[in-house]
Amino acid sequence: MTVKLDFEECLRDSPWFRAAVEEAEADVAELETHLEKVLKLCSAMLEAGRHLEGTSRAFAAGLRDLAGIPRGDPLVREALEKLCSSLEQMIDSHEELQDSTQVALRRHLHTLLKEEARRLREARRERARAAEALAGALQHHAEVPRRRPLEAREAAAALGGARGVARARGLDYVLQINVVQDKNKTEILQFVLALLEAQAAFFSQGHRGATSTQQYRGQLGAQLDRLVLEGARQQRDMEQRHALLLQQDLSQETVGGATGEAGPGAPPMEGYLYKRASNAFRTWSRRWFSIQSNQLVYLKRARDPPTVVVEDLRLCTVKPCPDLERRFCFEVLSPSKSCVLQADSAGQQRAWLSAVQSSIASAFSQGPPRDPPGQPPESSRSVSGCRGGPPESPVLETVLGLEGNGSCCDCREPAPAWASVNLGITLCIECSGIHRSLGVHFSKVRSLTLDSWEPELVKLMCELGNSTLNRIYEARVEEMGVKRPPPGCSRAQREDWIRAKYVEKKFVTGLPGGPPRPRPSRPGPAPRGSPTPRSHQPPEPSEAEGPPSLHPGALLYWAAQRRRLPTMADALAHGADPGWVNSAEDNRTPLLQAVAANSLLACEFLLQNGASVNQSDSRGRGPLHHATMLGHTGLACLFLKRGADVNAVDADGKDPLTIAIDLANADIVTLLRLAKMRELEVAQGQTGDDTYLDIFRDISLMASDHPEKLTRPHHKFTTL
Incomplete structure (x- = not known):
């Protein structure tokens, strides 16, 4: 025919x-x-x-x-x-x-x-x-x-x-x-x-x-x-x-039959958008987007399977991005990721914002989306996880296998499929939605089955866990006679409990070794460069001793140096500022202490909880400078992935690449040169290839699983 x-x-x-x-x-x-x-x-x-x-x-x-x-x-x-x-x-x-x-x-x-x-x-x-x-x-x-x-x-x-x-x-x-x-x-x-x-x-x-x-x-x-x-x-x-x-005026955005149905399924909204990549270099690609079955998806070619950007619109919000350099941008926020998109005009931007908001409202009225072909329904997945059936991903198996992680940290619902990466806890889908509404400064939510997980994040989840965090955030529940919300409770009960637990911190005890103290709903950072009280300067106890009685920021500083993640979580629960500076030690921060201890997990934990990857000490040296000078290749790779400034110079006028060359550290020199080349390609509007991503991924896996393979001889800097 x-x-x-x-x-x-x-x-x-x-x-x-x-x-x-x-x-x-x-x-x-x-x-x-x-x-x-x-x-x-x-x-x-x-x-x-x-x-x-x-x-x-x-x-x-x-x-x-x-x-x-x-x-x-x-x-x-x-x-x-x-x-x-x-x-x-x-x-x-x-x-x-x-x-x-x-x-x-x-x-x-x-x-x-x-x-x-x-x-x-x-x-x-x-x-x-x-x-x-x-x-x-x-x-x-x-x-x-x-x-x-x-x-x-x-x-x-x-x-x-x-x-x-x-x-x-x-x-x-x-x-x-x-x-x-x-x-x-x-x-x-x-x-x-x-x-x-x-x-x-x-x-x-x-x-x-x-x-x-x-x-x-x-x-x-x-x-x-x-x-x-x-x-x-x-x-x-x-x-x-x-x-x-x-x-007709063919220069207009829509002419002729542009509003008619274009393909199978007749989605409520579809068209070309620029999508910003989620990597550190923020490249832009033009793709055909549509809203289908309560999901936001895009196509590169007609015969390709659709790529799901947002798997459940019920857990999403959408907002314009007036602060970005590019025009007509908007952001779709989900519990597990953030997707920045760009329309061709202000009219298209408004149309997409309206369409996504309408689809979110429709998703709530229609209930959960249909499961993708080839996957069992979510209910059957939860049942299989609860009854000891085979989990759907290694991440799910590893994280849920930890004691206390087999049920939701807040409502005790069995077989949770979500997690808060900065708290290190597992959550059910209902509680994860409430955590997401608190904002990323309180909780960063990811899916254990739908999202990709870096090895350091998986180990961070295993280092903390529900039992550890509940000993901190629910320490006074029994004393106060408060009832925890049971599984299957209403959303209002969950929300009241979660806000009291993580925002108001009603059930947290006093600091270790110190008297109880009131805790604000959102801690304010201590002024940088302010004099540290004598009692707040961390002493040097032996590793066998428990945490001393310190100011929360000083306690975080002390624990980061000793790689004690539960103590770090306790300090943050008591209002510690991740960017707290110790003026008695060259304005060093907890992140710099974790670098000195070569603790990948402590660095990742601090970064997930708001520590700045570019905050420097009194000599202008940030975490990337210190990781380079100490020869910690895995940490240098982590900081580059988290957006560290490769061009920052210290008080001696040296950037990290110059330091790495002076120390003859071939691994870090390679990483820094790749980062600079990629930065130059992006500045010139080139997308380049993904070789650098493969190298970063390999080094991340090695730093997490076999850190001894990244050990290189280096010169010792007495001025560090």
Whole structure:
């Protein structure tokens, strides 16, 4: 069946339309291949009279190949089969048949192959050039900074012009494809009819064969007349629609049928958006986004499976991003990730914000989304986890295998599938939604089954856990006579409990070794550089001693140096500032103490709880400087992944790369050079490859599982 391309779909340029164009182009290419084969075989028949029988049979075989096109028209296929049968019976006398065949060949198939194919190729080249110009204009329009309104207007004008030209050339190309697809039927059928008539007229010896085709020839002629008339009407209709669309303003974002359904499922909102990558280099890629089954997904190509960005819209919020350098950006926040997207205009930004908000509201009214194909329902997953069935991921198995983690930390619901990475606890889906509403400064929620987990985060979860955190945050529950919310309780009960536990911190006792003290709902940071009270300066007890009686910030500082994560969590629960500075020791921070102790888990814990990866000491040296000077490759890799500034210089004017070169640490030099190269590529608008990500991932795995393999000899800096 002939593929028909719609003009309105051409204007939308959706992945389904692109796939339809590829299919039509493949059909035309296949048609050209078979037509060229037929032409060559027919020429050989005309030139080699003495080989008439062999060449005639080959020609018939070629026509049968043409009839066997998978998406060919049944009428054409039947006609070609009839012709082949007649040709095989008439191979004795060929002179007049050769002349008639040559005329019919030139008039129909040669014209179709040479002239129509040439027009189609020219239209294809024009469309390709216009599409390339439009892609460049879109890229330039998207990259114009917010602070350059004049350049933005110029880019918008250029984009409008490029869009209009691209759509006009696209419409021309679609028209030409449709015309070729219609003409190939009529021209082939006219060619078949001409040869059948030539056989009947010039081959008296083939009278029996000609008589056998008489009735069919009459039917074919009548059908051909109807097809010619119908094709002429369709061509006029297409030309009229083509002309009407060309009269519209093609530079606008949506014209013609751009608001109609474009593909299977008819999603409520779909279109192209720029997506910012979640890696440290924040590259942008243009993808086709849509909202389907309470999920936000995107496609790169029509035949690719959709990539799920947000798996459950019930747990999402959406907001504009006016502070970003790029314009028309908005952010979709879920418990496990944040996705920054960019529309092409303010109108599209508003439309997407409204569509996502409406879908979130609809998701709440419809209940949980359908499970993806091939996965069991969430209820069955919870049951299998509760009953000791095989878990769905190694992360789930590892984390839930820890004592106390088999049930939700707050409501004790069995088989939790979510976690708070900065607290190190497991949560059920209902409690995870409340944790997410508290904000990331209180709790950072991830899925144990749907998100990717770095090895250091998994080990951090195993180092803490529900039992450890509840000994801190629920220490006074029994004393105060407060009832914990049971499994299956209402959302209001959960929310009151979680806010009292983590925000108001009602059930936390006093610091170790010190009297109880009131705790604010959100601790404020201690002023940097402020004098440290004598009693707040950490003493140097032996490792066997318990934590001393200290100010929360000083206790965090003390515990970070000794890699005591439970004590660090206790200090944070009592209001410790992750960026607390010890003015008596060159303004060093807990993060710098964790670096000195070469504790990957302590560094990750502090970063997850708000410590700045670029906060420096009194000599201007941040965590990356110290990790480089100490030769801690795993920590350097961690800080680079968390956005450390590779160009920061200390009081001696040295950046981390200079220090690594001086120390001849090849591993860290490689990491820093890769980071600088990637930073330069991003600044130049290049996406580059993912080699650096593979290297960072390998080093992260080695630092977590085999840290001894990253040990390198280095010079000792007495000034550290």
